[in-house]
Amino acid sequence: MMSKDEFPSDYDRMQFCSSVLDEAMSTLSGEDQNDFYLSLNDPLSSRILQTMCEVSSPEKICEFFKSMSGRYHIIMKGRFSSYILETILKNAHSIAEALEKNKEEGDQDENELKMGPLLNNMCKELKGKVQDLTFDKVSSFLMRAFVAALVKNNKSHQYRAIVDELLKPSPDNTLDQWIQDPLGIGVLVSLLATIPSEHQSHEKIIRFVLGMKEPPVTKDAKEILPPLDITKAKNQVIQYIKNPKTTHLADALVNNMSKDTFDLAYINIFRGNMVEWCKAQSSHYVVINIIRHSTHKEQFILMYNEMLPYMPNLWKTNRDVLIALAEQCCKFHEYESDMIRDLVKNASTTTSSSSSTINLQTSSDTSSSSFVHQLLYRNGDFDATGCILLSTLLQFKVNSTQIIYEQFISHVTKEEFLKMCKDKNASPMIEKLLTNPSNEELFKNLRYRVIKKLSGNFADLAKDKCGSHVVEKCIFASTSKRKGNIAKELVDKEQEVRDSRCGNIVWEKCRIGKYKTNANEWLKQDASSTFNMFKDILEDEPEDKSKPVKSTTDAEKTKESEKKKTDKKGLEKKRNIQLMEHDVFADAPGAKKAKISKKNDDDDDEGGRVDLSIISKAMSKK
Numbered sequence: 339m340m341s342k343d344e345f346p347s348d349y350d351r352m353q354f355c356s357s358v359l360d361e362a363m364s365t366l367s368g369e370d371q372n373d374f375y376l377s378l379n380d381p382l383s384s385r386i387l388q389t390m391c392e393v394s395s396p397e398k399i400c401e402f403f404k405s406m407s408g409r410y411h412i413i414m415k416g417r418f419s420s421y422i423l424e425t426i427l428k429n430a431h432s433i434a435e436a437l438e439k440n441k442e443e444g445d446q447d448e449n450e451l452k453m454g455p456l457l458n459n460m461c462k463e464l465k466g467k468v469q470d471l472t473f474d475k476v477s478s479f480l481m482r483a484f485v486a487a488l489v490k491n492n493k494s495h496q497y498r499a500i501v502d503e504l505l506k507p508s509p510d511n512t513l514d515q516w517i518q519d520p521l522g523i524g525v526l527v528s529l530l531a532t533i534p535s536e537h538q539s540h541e542k543i544i545r546f547v548l549g550m551k552e553p554p555v556t557k558d559a560k561e562i563l564p565p566l567d568i569t570k571a572k573n574q575v576i577q578y579i580k581n582p583k584t585t586h587l588a589d590a591l592v593n594n595m596s597k598d599t600f601d602l603a604y605i606n607i608f609r610g611n612m613v614e615w616c617k618a619q620s621s622h623y624v625v626i627n628i629i630r631h632s633t634h635k636e637q638f639i640l641m642y643n644e645m646l647p648y649m650p651n652l653w654k655t656n657r658d659v660l661i662a663l664a665e666q667c668c669k670f671h672e673y674e675s676d677m678i679r680d681l682v683k684n685a686s687t688t689t690s691s692s693s694s695t696i697n698l699q700t701s702s703d704t705s706s707s708s709f710v711h712q713l714l715y716r717n718g719d720f721d722a723t724g725c726i727l728l729s730t731l732l733q734f735k736v737n738s739t740q741i742i743y744e745q746f747i748s749h750v751t752k753e754e755f756l757k758m759c760k761d762k763n764a765s766p767m768i769e770k771l772l773t774n775p776s777n778e779e780l781f782k783n784l785r786y787r788v789i790k791k792l793s794g795n796f797a798d799l800a801k802d803k804c805g806s807h808v809v810e811k812c813i814f815a816s817t818s819k820r821k822g823n824i825a826k827e828l829v830d831k832e833q834e835v836r837d838s839r840c841g842n843i844v845w846e847k848c849r850i851g852k853y854k855t856n857a858n859e860w861l862k863q864d865a866s867s868t869f870n871m872f873k874d875i876l877e878d879e880p881e882d883k884s885k886p887v888k889s890t891t892d893a894e895k896t897k898e899s900e901k902k903k904t905d906k907k908g909l910e911k912k913r914n915i916q917l918m919e920h921d922v923f924a925d926a927p928g929a930k931k932a933k934i935s936k937k938n939d940d941d942d943d944e945g946g947r948v949d950l951s952i953i954s955k956a957m958s959k960k
Contacts, residue, residue: 362383363401363402378418378422384419385418391422424483428483430453430490461500465499465503469504517578531594535594568595575603609640612641612645626662630666641666653684658723661723664731678731678741685713710746755788760799761804765807772815789812793823796809797828822857825860
């Protein structure tokens with residue numbers, strides 16, 4: 339089957355597509371049902387027409403869409419014909435935009451068809467058939483696509499009418515009937531995710547899902563309703579979370595609650611039950627969603643303290659919950675040091691059942707190494723959730739993360755490191771290590787040690803799907819001399835690198851050809867690229883552009899400029915002091931500063947190291 343780019347010209351493509359759609363429309367205009375089904379519901383014909391609806395002109399697609407009028411409900415129930423209509427509905431918004439653009443450019447006749455009126459016509463035709471189509475195993479998916487098309491095209495009255503018909507109270511249309519049918523649950527989830535939360539229909543769906551009575555009916559779809567008291571539906575929400583068949587409906591509720599409703603739900607429904615829900619495989623996904631939707635710092639602190647006693651179990655079975663906690667630690671800058679300490683402790687207790695506590699003064703290397711090893715590996719392979727968790731920890735802004743990095747670099751062999759760079763689960767973690775913006779100076783030496791471990795293997799990595807991304811990050815994160823060394827490795831095996839798809843992308847993206855012809859010029863340009871990459875680290879926070887700009891005189895500008903220079907010097911001085919302090923152990927009696935031995939970046943030694951014994955003693959005293 340020909341693709342869009344295989345036609346000699348756009349004109350030839352339009353002519354060909356128009357001919358095919360004209361033939362299909364002639365079949366639709368006839369009364370012979372056999373011809374109709376042969377044209378639209380045949381597998382091959384359906385696939386051809388689906389492709390035509392993707393590459394034809396917007397005017398022709400609208401004409402074809404109109405020709406289906408009167409048979410929309412039949413087409414929606416067809417096993418193969420439904421795909422044709424689904425393609426048109428999914429592209430309805432882009433088709434409408436293309437028609438509007440053609441109109442502005444004068445390429446469209448005023449009398450040409452428009453997508454909005456056609457959607458209105460379809461909505462009228464389906465009136466009274468919505469319930470039947472929603473619970474049909476084929477057309478149910480078309481109903482979701484149709485509502486989404488109405489929302490994208492701002493047809494609020496139309497999708498409100500569909501929701502009203504769907505949720506109309508009757509003995510044959512109860513909540514129990516909806517949640518007992520997987521199709522019904524899927525439609526409710528889709529409606530919650532699709533319809534705007536500020537629209538009255540959205541709250542109507544939530545009230546229906548929670549089994550709550552509706553407020554008095556109003557004609558204004560945007561009228562502000564009284565706050566939703568979700569505490570009245572506590573038992574219903576808990577039932578959804580505990581039932582494996584309805585947990586994704588509970589997820590949809592959490593995702594689409596307003597901030598006030600979520601805060602109310604957390605205090606009265608979620609709090610105190612999250613540990614219990616973590617014990618079930620299905621409901622623990624809801625807990626992850628609840629944690630990720632925490633709205634403020636104090637709320638997250640409550641969540642963290644509730645989950646803290648259960649962390650050893652989460653470490654063994656549900657590490658994705660730990661990922662959610664780590665993400666929020668990073669977001670609110672709370673419990674970063676505590677979480678790392680708790681995770682290291684859990685790793686230690688897992689490997690040594692005879693000891694319930696960690697003596698970091700004597701075995702900090704062992705515990706941290708065990709922690710990193712357990713994160714990375716499971717059953718001999720790299721563990722996806724463990725690698726994601728470690729990648730998240732890399733974003734923490736506390737110096738305690740250096741313990742993990744030191745042990746990670748020291749205990750992983752070169753062979754393991756190369757295997758890690760080529761693994762889809764582990765390579766993103768290496769990329770985070772190379773580009774971590776949380777503490778530039780602290781991880782400068784660690785980056786060097788990562789790049790040194792990979793030295794001599796960059797050409798091989800560049801040819802790999804995952805390894806190529808690591809090579810790019812190494813180039814952008816290196817100093818000029820190391821950049822040149824990496825580029826030289828690639829140039830030495832140019833043919834081998836450029837013959838592979840991934841290697842050629844690295845070659846072009848990093849402009850290695852420029853290095854080959856003029857190395858000095860390439861190093862200057864690449865230094866500029868590196869500066870832009872870490873611009874958010876090197877510069878102060880950008881000013882808030884939402885605030886009005888005040889006019890200033892030249893004298894005021896000079897004064898302001900001097901003030902900024904003074905502030906910047908003070909900030910740099912403060913930052914240099916903080917780099918030598920360890921946040922986790924700052925308040926420990928007798929705690930000493932972790933000393934980083936500075937060496938020449940180009941030495942053969944593996945960069946600076948933190949004196950872990952000092953840190954371990956401080957932690958044990960604390």
